Amino acid sequence: MVIDIDNVTKSFRVGSGFFLQGRKKIFALDEVSFHLRENEILGIVGESGSGKTTVARCILALTGIDEGRIEIHGDDIQSASRQKRRELRNHFAIVFQDPAANLNPRQRVKNSIMRPLILKGVSQKEANKKAVEAMEKVKLDARYLQSFPHELSGGQQQRIAIARALVLEPDVMILDEPTSALDISVQAQILNLLLDLQEEMKMSYIIITHDLNVIRYVCDRVVVMYMGRVVEIASMKEIDENPRHPYTRMLLESSPVLDPRDRENRDIQEIGEAKYIYNPTSCNLVGRCPHESDICSQARPPLEEVQDDHFVACFLQK
Amino acid sequence: MNEILYIYKKNRYLRMGTIMVGFLVLVAIFAHVIAPFDYDEANRDVRLEPPSSDHWFGTDEFGRDVFSRVLYGSRIALRVAILGVSIQVLIGVTLGLISGYFGRVTDQIVSFLADLTWSLPPIIMSMAVISIIGKGLDNTIIAISVVSWAQYARVVRAKTSSLKNMAFVETALAYNESHPSILFRYILPNTIPSIIVLVSLSIPNTIMSTTALSFLGLGAQPPSPDWGLALSSSILYLLNAPWLAVFPGIALVYTVFAFNLLGEGLRDLLDPRLRAR
């Protein structure tokens, strides 16, 4: 196991208030547990408010957590010393959604790519060499190293963000909506690139997205999140063929099918929208779930293994 | 580079502003070459003479050549601009960065200070400061700057707040970049366009304020060719020798106008490019 996330809860206060008083508490992560294995591509799928981006930030300890443990190769990163935390971070690389925002607009691409290496103590000469190698890996001409980000297209910018992620030879690459802002032909290129790199360099990926089609294409296992909680964890195949949680099914139903002939088969319920209220003693899907029963509003469903390596948090599984 | 030249050609304000300010700077640099007399060269025989071929702008009550004094005065105006803005930028940008980046209590304190210094009338506040540190041109500049930094702090704070949440900053943190490093490499460079615009727009204000203080006798002291001081001493002779007020006055208006144009032009130059990104 590369990353073990155990019962992590993270809340923060929103709203205004002088000296932080009188603000509402929301739970970005609510007793979240899952793990990442060696050499696997894990997808975290959910809509806005699911907590999927917060998970990434917590794994890197860019933000603190209230409760729980996050272990990287056995070491708890959240409670580690500053020095240890910096060491643990070296296992990771991260790529965010907006290609333009991933890079410092005032720095040449070369410097953006080399920076993580320089911070680690690598010499200029060596860093330069690695930068050129990384550009080759992402199939970009080395002359773009001299460019500024705004001179490049979205696809090229995203490749550079990936190149920068690669120079540190991370064990784990975290990609937060890596292709959502890109055209589909560019998306195909980036996804293929990511698959090739993963095979070649034997990394693990955490891919965070709302696009189930992308998940289906690249992921081995999937974690489904809803309003800060994990509702289902299973292999991609299982999720496709045997989705157990009603929310997972909702997601699958709602996902665009990319085949006009399947139009009539789709059954879109009027399921309203998520209400962001903290329900410590009930399932979050109450009010939207087509299979609701009494027990669902009386207690919070725990995440349980219902089949081999298939976990669901729902009372109606029996 | 080509992009800048193209925008330069299209933007009238920018063109005029750069030419006018450029002219001012040249005058200041070469004042000692252009000016026929020294600024404190008094000649009893030609006191209060109207403009003539010897003295283009006439002479003052001491027989000094007004033209030369106006020319040398440009150096003072620029000194005010450079020194004044430097102090404001130093204080304002630093505080803006810190409060925008670290937020919470630091932010509350800095914002409070900014609101305080900004809401009180600058001239009165400066007078208070001068009563502590004494009169003189440089002291006036310091006094004005100490009460005017809030505009820089506000702009930089706002930009910093939005920048610190951007992906490239988060990524840098993930790569163990230290906070000071992030401020200097990632945040500060991206606030520079906004700062530049503010600089050219706050120069006229700074000049006007220090001129007002000099006019009141708190700033430049005789025999300085400072335009504000010139205006002050010209009051006695306004009816008989209006040229004593007219020419320094025109110089002042020209300078303020020039920097305003430049500021407007720069804002147009930098804003749409920022938006396009």
Place this chain on the structure above:
Amino acid sequence: MNTLLELKDLSIDYLVKDGKLSAVNSLNLSINRGEIFALVGESGCGKTTVAFSIMRLLQGNEQTSGEILFEGEDLLTLEDGRIEKIRGKHIGMIFQNPLDSLNPVYTSGNQVAEAILLDEKDKHVVMEKLLKLYEDVRIPDAPERIHSYPHELSGGMRQRVMIAMMLSRNPQLLIADEPTTALDVTVEAQILKLLKELRDDYGSAILLITHNFGIVAELADRVGIMYAGELVELADVVEIFHHPVHPYSKALMASLPRMTKEEGRLATLDGTVPRIIGEFKGCRFSNRCALAQKRCFVDTPSLLEIRPGHFVQCHNEEVLRGY
């Protein structure tokens, strides 16, 4: 007459420092009453420019030629007064981010009512219509919701309010520019379902502008694929997805993630979209086309009807035949 909107030889050029940038080139297409037509393409293909030009909402620094015939009238030559009457009443438009389109200081009900008031003076009738509209767009608790401000509503709600606003005047054509890009997937599905039902109930045609092929597959009756300002293929939605003919359309369809990695890799296209400034002869896709012949670089291809209702712009005989 079944044709509602007809674009004839529509060309739009932007004046930039290097010359004339071609955004749209000789576009020919027509939209029928009550049909959902999707104009698709990737960034820079010109689809949004087309949408804005229909509403005469372009900035003013462009040169337009050709005709945009709406119910027979050329929108490009109408005086401002007439265009304003048509905008909103006969042609409505909803945009990507409803938060940008709604005024934050007025309640949602107020804004929709403003639209209704343009046709209806009686306050009671307006209120009735308002509530019915909210119900039609499936906003729950309508009597309370009309008093909500835009920032109090979720993204999906806001978009429903926008749709209500547009429907209030019962336009014949609704232009939807990336209507669901800012929305979550489950909300998007509901909005799309809503649009379809409204087309059925109100009879408005919908011109859908998007790069999201998922919603095209969901909604569209016919599809036009644009590339570098030109229409390269036009056909019925099933044809486009299952029998694309133009090399670009084929490449696009092959890059849609419709499989797992075990089943293979997505197909990709090399090269980038050209920026056409000034004179250009030949096919705009030629520099990226695997089947390009010498002719493609010199002669501009025209749109040919290879099967009834299926148009393709290409020189290559094999391509046109290889259905």
